Amino acid sequence: MEKRLNRSDLMFSLAFLLMLVVAIGAFFYGVKVGTDRAQAGQISEPAEEATASPQPNAYQQQDLVSFYHTVFLSYREFQNDWLEARNKWLSDSTSDRSATLKQLAKTAQLKYDAIKGVYVAPVSPQLKSAQTNYMKSLKLFEEGFAALAADVNEGSAQAALDKIDANSYYKEALKFALNGQKDYFGSMLKWAEAVNADIPANIDGMSAISIADWKKLPLIVKLKASSDYMSGQAALTEYLPHDLAAKVDQFIASGQADKRKIKSFNAVADLLISTEAVTSDYFKEVKSRLYASEQLPQLPFFSSGK
Known part of the structure; x- marks a missing residue:
């Protein structure tokens, strides 16, 4: 004849089974959490490495060359037109000046759109400023010529x-066009500073340069001053600024500055x-x-090709 479980034995058995289920569940939950954290760590590490990747160096020669072809030349083509x-108007009284201004307004807009689409890395702020100034200049030329036509x-x-x-x-x-040119040549000076530590990168305080000081300056600094x-x-x-700087150097070298008792770069210019x-x-x-x-x-x- 079977022995029947009393009430206390039954409660003990149920409690034991419940504890066993909880323990097993906790074990597998811990395994899952640990696995998830390990996987998360493996994903986040490459992301952090990508974020921490070094920025490109500012004012590299390739950036100056790219700017020349994509921004500077676009603006200069409009300016040359x-x-x-202007020269044609003065030599030909029959010129249709209204039609010319209307066409120049359209050209300015086209050049503005072209320059706006050029990416200039923010790591080179002076190049970025040059781009912005050329764009502002072209927009104002477009608006002014359209109104005056x-x-x-x-x-x-x-x-x-x-x-x-x-x-x-x-x-x-x-004003904006000349500031764009100034920023572009300022970027060249920044490039020179990076390749030669003896080059002074900031000459903003040199508002009047004596002939004696001018003679001592590296050419790239003379270009920025010009x-x-x-x-x-x-x-x-x-x-362009290098044409002016070269003419000043030639004038000084010829002895004309001494002969005329001219004492500064600004006076020669x-x-x-x-x-x-x-x-x-x-x-x-x-x-x-x-x-x-x-x-x-x-x-x-700066070379034989333009």
């Missing part, structure tokens, strides 16, 4: 040019510009003679 139009055929060509030169949009466009000077002239020119002595591509004419040992970024407008 405008300078050519309606009545620009009235009167003489010189009267039309005087009206354009006095236009507030045009004045602001000039671009700074040109930014204050509020005029678009066919020549004022004289040369007022007499229209600075010409486009003059730098290339004297580069091998005056700057054979100077280090410059390999940009097309």
Whole structure:
């Protein structure tokens, strides 16, 4: 005859089974949590490595060259069209100045769109600023020319040019264009500082440079000083800062500065510009003679090709 379990034995058995189930569940839960954490650690480590990857160096030569082709040339093509139009108006009284301004406004918009689509790494802030300034300039040229086109055929060509030169949009466009050029040449100076620690990267305080100090400066610093000077002239020119710097060097080397008792770079530049002595591509004419040992970024407008 079977022995029946009493009430206490039954309760003990049920409690034991419950504890066993809980223990087994806790074991497998711990295994799962540990596995999940290990997998999470394996995923997060590469992500952290990717985040911590080093930023590219600023103002590399390849960045200066890319900017030249994608931003600088786009702007210069518009500027050259405008300078050519100005000369044509003065030599040909039958020119349709209104049609020319309308076309230039369209060109400015196209160049603005092209430059806007160019990626310039924020690690090079002066190049980024140059891009922004060229874009602002083109937008203002577009707006100003579109507004002036309606009545620009009235009167003489010189009267039309005087009206354009006095236009507030045009004045602001000039300022931004020259600031873009200044920032671009400032980026070249930053490049030079990176490849030669003896190059001073900041010359903003050099508002007036004596002839004696000018002679001691590396060429790349002279180019930045020339671009700074040109930014204050509020005029678009066919020549570039290196053409001005080379003409100043030639003038000093010829003894003309001493003969005329001129004491500063600014005074020499004022004289040369007022007499229209600075010409486009003059730098290339004297580069091998005056700057054979100077280090410059390999940009097309410093070499035989442009």
